[in-house]
Amino acid sequence: xxxxxxxxxxxxxxxxxxxxxxxxxxxxxxxxxxxxxxxxxxxxxxxxxxxxxxxxxxxxxxxxxxxxxxxxxxxxxxxxxxxxxxxxxxxxxxxxxxxxxxxxxxxxxxxxxxxxxxxxxxxxxxxxxxxxxxxxxxxxxxxxxxxxxxxxxxxxxxxxxxxxxxxxxxxxxxxxxxxxxxxxxxxxxxxxxxxxxxxxxxxxxxxxxxxxxxxxxxxxxxxxxxxxxxxxxxxxxxxxxxxxxxxxxxxxxxxxxxxxxxxxxxxxxxxxxxxxxxxxxxxxxxxxxxxxxxxxxxxxxxxxxxxxx
Numbered sequence: 001x002x003x004x005x006x007x008x009x010x011x012x013x014x015x016x017x018x019x020x021x022x023x024x025x026x027x028x029x030x031x032x033x034x035x036x037x038x039x040x041x042x043x044x045x046x047x048x049x050x051x052x053x054x055x056x057x058x059x060x061x062x063x064x065x066x067x068x069x070x071x072x073x074x075x076x077x078x079x080x081x082x083x084x085x086x087x088x089x090x091x092x093x094x095x096x097x098x099x100x101x102x103x104x105x106x107x108x109x110x111x112x113x114x115x116x117x118x119x120x121x122x123x124x125x126x127x128x129x130x131x132x133x134x135x136x137x138x139x140x141x142x143x144x145x146x147x148x149x150x151x152x153x154x155x156x157x158x159x160x161x162x163x164x165x166x167x168x169x170x171x172x173x174x175x176x177x178x179x180x181x182x183x184x185x186x187x188x189x190x191x192x193x194x195x196x197x198x199x200x201x202x203x204x205x206x207x208x209x210x211x212x213x214x215x216x217x218x219x220x221x222x223x224x225x226x227x228x229x230x231x232x233x234x235x236x237x238x239x240x241x242x243x244x245x246x247x248x249x250x251x252x253x254x255x256x257x258x259x260x261x262x263x264x265x266x267x268x269x270x271x272x273x274x275x276x277x278x279x280x281x282x283x284x285x286x287x288x289x290x291x292x293x294x295x296x297x298x299x300x301x302x303x304x305x306x307x308x309x
Contacts, residue, residue: 003103004030005304007094009082010110010242012039013286014276014293016066018108019075021297027106027304031070032096034081038063039112040277041286044128049137050287062286082111085249090271090307105307106271106300109251109259110293111242113277113284117235118150118203126233130212135159135234136285142167142232148215149173150203151236153180157189159236164194171228173198175220198228206233241278254281265296271307273300 006022008015011033023029036042044059053062067077080096085107087093094102115133117123123131132138135149136159143166149159152174160172172189177199179186189195198217205216207227214229241257252260252268258281259274261267267274275296276289 001093001101001103003091004028005104005308006030006106006108006300007032007082007102007104008108008110008297010039010112010276010278011037011067011077012041012063012110012112012276013066013290014112014296015108015110016063016070017290017293018110018273018275018297018300019070020073021294022108022301022304023070023073023075025298025301025305027301029075030102031075031077032080032082032094033067033077035079037067037077037079040114044137046141047137047286048140049285082245084245085251085272088250088269090303092269092272106304107273108265108293108296108300109243109246109267109272109274109278110276110289110296111245111278112289113239113241115235116238116240118237120203120206123206126206126208126212129210130208130232131206131235132232133235133239134284135163135236138232139163139234140166144168145231146229147171147232147234148198148203148228148230149234149236152176152178153236153238154182154185155238156236157181157185159234160189160195161185161192163234164192167194167232169194169196171196171198171230173201173203173215173217173228175202176200203233239277239284243278256281265292265299271300271303273303 005028008031041059046056048056084095091103146169148171207214259279261274261279265273273296275292
């Protein structure tokens with residue numbers, strides 16, 4: 001059994017920030033980052049809303065800098081993944097996918113979330129080339145262009161209103177004619193002349209050679225097929241928290257898989273903290289994940305230092 005003071009699960013902005021704060025507080029810190037440490041940012045070509053960068057930075061480059069910073073401070077980054085956490089109080093037994101086990105006095109869960117996509121054939125080739133799951137991140141690149149957005153919840157409608165500020169037209173495509181979004185948000189969208197509601201419809205195909213040039217849409221009631229020209233397609237049908245490894249643990253999860261944590265990043269178990277997209281039901285932004293990771297790192301370090309023998 002390998003004994004460590006703090007295990008951070010996830011090597012994205014939340015995990016790296018947690019590790020940086022913890023190791024600088026004198027806590028032995030190990031990150032379990034998996035085979036591709038860095039999370040969703042590795043698939044983001046340009047980031048220009050992360051404070052401190054005058055020019056856009058690629059997601060891979062940003063995460064590479066964070067990982068190098070962690071290593072310079074003495075954080076060990078593992079390429080192994082966590083498969084389970086056992087125990088109801090510190091220290092906890094953590095089993096890795098390789099079979100290696102760790103006894104951790106504290107844990108920060110920063111495993112992130114992945115976007116829920118449409119599952120269309122050839123979808124992957126358009127990601128980063130007009131297809132996005134984050135209007136806040138990528139909407140700016142669609143200035144002066146026509147776009148489509150898929151979804152019927154608050155995120156879809158809020159994204160539509162956001163995009164309508166600088167896009168010429170926003171087509172909101174939803175498979176039903178009723179919405180999960182708050183009525184006041186729906187009313188705002190309906191009153192916006194730039195937003196066109198395409199109801200009882202689903203996207204059948206993304207059109208374009210090297211980037212999104214339009215979508216083929218099917219009306220689920222009539223079967224009619226139509227095409228909508230657009231330069232961007234935003235998918236707002238939810239995200240999947242990467243918390244499958246917690247299903248048999250005593251860490252409490254919401255029905256959608258999000259880790260339940262309070263404003264100080266504490267979960268329902270002492271010494272286990274959560275940060276980033278796996279515990280955030282609203283924002284899914286790198287800078288917010290980093291901030292929540294800093295909180296979790298501070299709290300985890302305080303816990304370890306208080307209970308250190």
